[in-house]
Structures are given as C-alpha cells and as structure tokens.
Amino acid sequence: MTRRSGRSAWIAAPFRLLLQRFAFLLLLGAAIGLILLGRIDRPLVERTRAFVADIVEPVLSAIAQPVAAINAMVGWVEDILYVHEENFRLRTENARLLQWQEVARRLEQDNASLRRLLAAGPDISQTFVTGRVIADGAGSYVRSVLVNVGAQDGVKKGQAAIGPGGYAGRVAEVGQRAARILLLTDLNSRLPVMLQDGGHRAVLTGDNSPFPKLEYLPGHAKLAIGQHVVTSGDGGQFPAGIPVGEVISLADGAARVRPFVDIGRLDFLRIMQFDETRLETDEPVLLASPPQQQR
C-alpha cells in the first residue's frame, strides 16, 4: 500500500509545518472574525443562518417525527399512570371553567352591545400557521428553537410564536421552509408587555434563566406575586393581550415572571400572522385572557 501521494509528498516537512501553523492561525482569526461579525452585521448572519436551516430542515423534520412519536408513547404511559390525579384535576378545573364560561357569555353580550354603541369595526382576525419544533438543543448560551414553517407559509420576522398557554417567542430568522424562534427567556429577548391589572407597560427581559425579568416598570405601578403579564402590542408586530406569564418573585427589586408556556418542552408552535394595517382601532384585542372586572 502506498502512502498518501500528492502535493504533501514533495513539500519539505518544515515548510509543511509552517504552512499548517499559518493555516491554523488563519482559521483562528477567521473564527474570531466571525464572532465579531455576528455582533456587527446581524442581517447577513441571519440570512446565512436561515439558508443553512432551510437546507437541513427536511432532515430534521424527518427525524423529528419518529422522535415525537416516541415522546407521545412515553406520554401515553405517563397518562395512564396518573389518570386518577388527572381526572380529579380536570373535574375541579371543569367546575371552575364552567363559571368562567358564564362570565364570558355575559361579557360577550356586553362587548357586542358596546361595540354597536361605538360603531366599532369587527374584531381583527389573526391567522395562524402551526409549525413543529425540529431543533432545540442549541446549548447553554441561547434559548431558541427551529420550526418547520417559513416564508413560504407566510411567516415573517418579528411575528409572535404562541405555544400552549401563551406567548413563547418571536420569529428571529426566516428561511423558505424553516424559521428560528427566539424564546422569551433568551438573553436577546425584549418583549413589550403590560400588567393585566392596571395596564402599566414594562419590558420583559430574558437572561437565559427560565424566569425573565420585568424591567422599566413605572415607579407607581404596584406589583404583586401572581399578577398576570400580557403583551402590550407596542412594536406592532403582534396584538396586545397575548398571555405571557405571571409574576412569581419580587426579590431585590427585580420582578421575575414565570411564562405560561412550558418553555422547556415545546412540540408545536403557532405563528401568529398579524397584519397591522388591518388594525383600525388601537383597542387591544383580548385573546384568551381572563376578563377583567370593570368598574
């Protein structure tokens, strides 16, 4: 058997070593350059990322399906194990929800009659496109997932991704077939929100921990544990009133919010396609948030 032939055979060993050192330094420099580029030219990086995600999407989608099927099976076994507790929980919840249904009916009537009085236009209808989460193990430095819907399904950058329970994140990069969702817990996530009681505006800032921080809240706003936080709609990419989470701690001046969405376990996300131009009134759209008592 012959050893590798070709150029390397006649380049003298010391020279080859030098060349290798040079190539190593070059690649090292390129890597550091990339880190800096990622900070400077975000659009370029986003486009490249979306491009690569598009290429890999069919593979990831294909593998994600059997994985999801296995997960479903595990879930099925869990369901059977906990069927009694679950049944009890559902009964109590059902009783509670029936009361809410009553309230909702009354408010719906109220709302309809008030709308007639104001001669307001019909509710803004949003359309959704649902995508499967095809990648999430992005590591310790980022909280984002890839979904298998993209520009061809009408997904645009900045749109809201809704999971079971409420707001999960926003579309950060869009390819033709895939999109990256920046979760609300990510370091780079800044979500305009408001307190459901009182409507004080604030910004929900992610820091890679499971509980994002509530910032820029006006001084006179009264915070309490258990208060619900919803999107404020500032920025115009999605409507106000999407449930986000509840305040769980007020330790040393920083209020922390626990998202309603189980961020650690996302299967499907609905991307809300919200067209700002259809918004005729600047009235918030109530979306599955419990009604407030008006005085």
Add this chain to the structure above:
Amino acid sequence: MSALLGQASRRARALLPLLSSLVLVLIGLLPLGLPHFGAVAPALALMAVFYWSIFRADLMTMLGAALIGLFLDLLGGGPLGLNTLILLLVHALGVSQRRIFLGSSFLVNWSGFALVATVTAAGGWAVVCLLHWTLLPVLPLIGQWGLSLAIYPAIYWLLSRLERRYLRSLAPI
C-alpha cells in the same frame, strides 16, 4: 473498474469522521421532549472532534473541525464563530497531545475529555458573558458538562466501532 470502485469507497470512508461529527451535531439539536434538555444538551460535536483528532488526525483536519463548528454555530443559534473557535482549539490540542492518548486506556482519554470539556465550558461562558456584558447563569452549563461526561463513553464506543469497522484498512499518516 474495481480499482476505481475501491478508490471511491476509500474516498467515501475517509469522509466518515467528518460525516459522523455532522450527524452528531444534528442529533444534538433534536427536540427530545425532555424538560429543558435544550439548555443542557451534551456537547456531542466536541466529543466527535476530540475523538477523531486523536485517533484519526489524518482524516479530521483542522478545516473539518472548523466546518463542524461553523455548522453547529449556524444551526444552533448561539454566538456565531464561538463553536468554530472552540473546536479548532480542541482539534489542535487533540492532534498535538495524541501521543499521550494513543497508547493509553480509556480512563485517560475520559479524563482528557473531562479537562477539555471543563476548559471549553468555562472559556465559552467567559466569551459569551463578555459579548453580552452580563453574567449568564452557570447552572445549565454545569448540567451540560455533567451530561457530556456521562455520555462520552457511549459516543467513544460508537466512534471506535465505526473506526474499527470502516477505517482500519485506511492507511494513517
């Protein structure tokens, strides 16, 4: 004809280290449905590059390591270039220290990986903290580190099987 086929097969097998690493990157990104797994997903690419740079440095080139890192950076959504940098350095370390690992037991290899995982985790954390000028939570990082260490034997076994099955006959340099 058969010589040509043999040549093609050799070429294809020579790509195995790179391809196996890329597949591990994809597997590492899969949503496994375990709570918060994404944040502590083991560093599979790191294992692959560490393994191949020791045992088949001829087939895992520094360009290959950089490409794997870039692929992981682009797909994972983390800071671009960080994994490229980390895997380049790990590759350089693996290649330069391979004499230590080649003749020694798996335990030595495992310890070596533990050291590399510790240094890369700490270094990566420091770089990201600097980039964002904030202190990031350390807990997921420790989780990732522990999980990586725990899974490394399985990946080592898998890759060594691959190597024995397909690459033994390929002459090393």
